[in-house]
Every structure is written in C-alpha cells, then in structure tokens.
Amino acid sequence: MAEHAAHAHAGHHDDRYVKIWAMLCVLLVVSIIGPMFGVRVVTLVTAFGIALVKAYLVAKHFMHLNIEKRWVIYILVVMLAFMAVFFGGISPDVMTDGGAQWHKTYVEPPVHPEAGH
Amino acid sequence: MGVPTGRLAVWWVLASEIVIFGGLLGAYIMHRIGHPAWADQAIHTNVWAGGFNTLVLLSSSLSAVLAHQAAERGNGRRAANLLLLTVAGGGVFLVVKAFEWTHEIQAGFTITSNLFWSFYYTAAGLHAMHVIAGMIVMLIVSAAARRNEHLHRVENIGIYWHFVDIVWIFLFPLLYIAK
Numbered sequence: 001m002a003e004h005a006a007h008a009h010a011g012h013h014d015d016r017y018v019k020i021w022a023m024l025c026v027l028l029v030v031s032i033i034g035p036m037f038g039v040r041v042v043t044l045v046t047a048f049g050i051a052l053v054k055a056y057l058v059a060k061h062f063m064h065l066n067i068e069k070r071w072v073i074y075i076l077v078v079m080l081a082f083m084a085v086f087f088g089g090i091s092p093d094v095m096t097d098g099g100a101q102w103h104k105t106y107v108e109p110p111v112h113p114e115a116g117h
Numbered sequence: 118m119g120v121p122t123g124r125l126a127v128w129w130v131l132a133s134e135i136v137i138f139g140g141l142l143g144a145y146i147m148h149r150i151g152h153p154a155w156a157d158q159a160i161h162t163n164v165w166a167g168g169f170n171t172l173v174l175l176s177s178s179l180s181a182v183l184a185h186q187a188a189e190r191g192n193g194r195r196a197a198n199l200l201l202l203t204v205a206g207g208g209v210f211l212v213v214k215a216f217e218w219t220h221e222i223q224a225g226f227t228i229t230s231n232l233f234w235s236f237y238y239t240a241a242g243l244h245a246m247h248v249i250a251g252m253i254v255m256l257i258v259s260a261a262a263r264r265n266e267h268l269h270r271v272e273n274i275g276i277y278w279h280f281v282d283i284v285w286i287f288l289f290p291l292l293y294i295a296k
Contacts, residue, residue, distance in 0.1 A: 035295075
C-alpha cells in the first residue's frame with residue numbers, strides 16, 4: 001500500500017515535469033512566431049521576455065531553486081549583479097561615438113536588412 | 118542542514134559560469150546595440166536550426182530532471198537510462214550545430230569575417246564545449262548509477278545541464294531571432 005502511494009506520488013512529480021516541459025515548448029513556438037510580425041515591441045517581448053520566463057521555469061522547477069537554500073540563490077543573484085555593474089560601467093563608452101578626449105573614426109555601414117535574401 | 122558538498126561545488130561552478138557567459142553576452146549586447154549594421158550578418162543565421170536545437174535541449178532537460186527523480190527513488194537503472202537519453206539529446210544538438218556551422222563556413226561566414234561572426238562562433242562554441250563536458254560527465258555518472266552507486270551525483274550533473282540549457286535559452290534569441 002505504501003509502495004503504491006510512493007509510486008503515485010512519483011508519478012505525480014513526473015506529470016508536473018512533463019507539464020513544465022510542455023509549457024516551455026509552447027513558449028518556444030511563441031518566441032519564434034512573435035518576431036515574424038516585424039514589430040519591434042512584439043519581438044522584444046516574445047523573444048527576450050519569453051527567454052526570461054523560460055529561464056525562470058527551468059531554474060525553479062528543473063534546478064529546484066524554489067526549494068534550495070536561500071543563500072545559494074543569493075550567490076547566483078550577486079553574480080548577476082556583477083554582470084549588471086559590468087554592463088553599466090562599460091556600455092556607456094562602447095555605445096557612444098566620442099568622449100571628452102576621443103572620438104570614433106570608424107564609420108558605420110548602412111543597414112540593409114534585406115541583404116542575403 | 119547545509120547543502121551537500123557535491124551540490125555546493127556545482128553551485129559554485131555555476132556562479133563562475135554566470136560571470137563567464139554573462140560577460141560574453143553582455144559584451145555582445147552592448148556591441149550589437151552600438152552596431153545596427155550587424156543585422157545584415159545576423160539575417161544569415163538559421164532560425165529553424167536554432168529553434169530545433171532549443172527544443173532538443175529543453176527535452177534533454179526534461180530527461181535529466183526525470184533521471185534525478187528516478188535516482189531519488191533509488192531506481193539507478195532508470196536514472197542511468199534517462200541520463201543516456203539526455204546524452205543523446207546533447208549529441209543531436211551537436212550534430213545540428215555541426216551541419217549549421219559547415220553551411221555557414223562554406224557560405225563564407227567564418228570567425229574572422231567580422232565582429233558579429235566572432236561573437237557568434239565564440240559564444241556558440243563555448244556553449245558547445247560545455248555541452249560536450251556535460252555529456253562526458255553524464256556518461257560517467259550514468260555508468261555508476263546503473264550499479265546503484267553515487268546516485269546523488271545524478272542531481273548534480275542535472276543542475277549543470279539545466280544551466281547549459283538556460284544559457285542556450287538566451288543565446289537563441291540573441292544570435293538567431295534578433296535580425
């Protein structure tokens with residue numbers, strides 16, 4: 001009887017994982033179809049917004065971060081914060097054409113989105 | 118109770134991996150925003166191949182977490198088989214990647230073509246090396262699990278594999294969808 005209950009419990013877990021996987025697959029399809037409309041906002045939400053949701057689902061349900069020790073999550077969040085500092089510190093220089101004592105001499109080529117088709 | 122030593126080691130590895138991949142992708146994003154003309158290059162990447170590989174990795178993550186579930190139940194044989202299925206998923210991913218790269222290199226898009234392709238091959242290549250490393254460790258863990266030994270390692274390699282999956286979840290829109 002106890003064995004049967006254990007199997008039923010295990011089966012329940014398996015179903016949950018399969019459901020999460022199915023959700024991830026649906027999100028994948030949306031993330032491919034969304035950008036096909038060519039609308040910038042829709043592309044950003046469907047491609048990158050959904051990537052965040054997919055990563056959250058994998059981290060929470062497959063990596064079991066929801067039941068992991070809190071300080072493990074803090075370690076990972078601190079690493080992500082380092083990345084934010086890196087990006088915030090460097091991107092203003094990388095993405096501008098000049099500063100107080102320098103300017104970019106490289107000339108950006110024109111954009112031809114239809115190239116190759 | 119603390120975190121078991123093996124799992125703690127995996128979390129520390131992943132903490133350093135966040136900085137490695139985060140730095141690379143952060144650099145790519147800021148350059149991509151600063152160089153709109155990269156869209157002319159990005160248009161040559163194959164969305165369907167990238168999408169299929171995303172499906173393969175998501176599915177391999179499912180088999181990895183089911184392997185963990187089987188190991189927790191003490192079913193080493195099922196855990197080993199599911200780990201082998203996960204390794205097969207990694208194999209399919211690499212084969213698709215090989216075809217993709219062959220096609221792109223033959224079309225003249227190499228790692229030295231321009232900065233977009235440099236980032237493309239570096240990021241996807243670094244990720245592929247992580248896939249290969251995961252497959253090798255998974256084969257070792259699988260062999261032990263089949264003998265019902267070191268079953269706790271099934272969870273550890275699974276956590277690593279899910280992280281590799283998450284990295285690809287971000288690489289896919291950055292390299293394939295953003296045209």
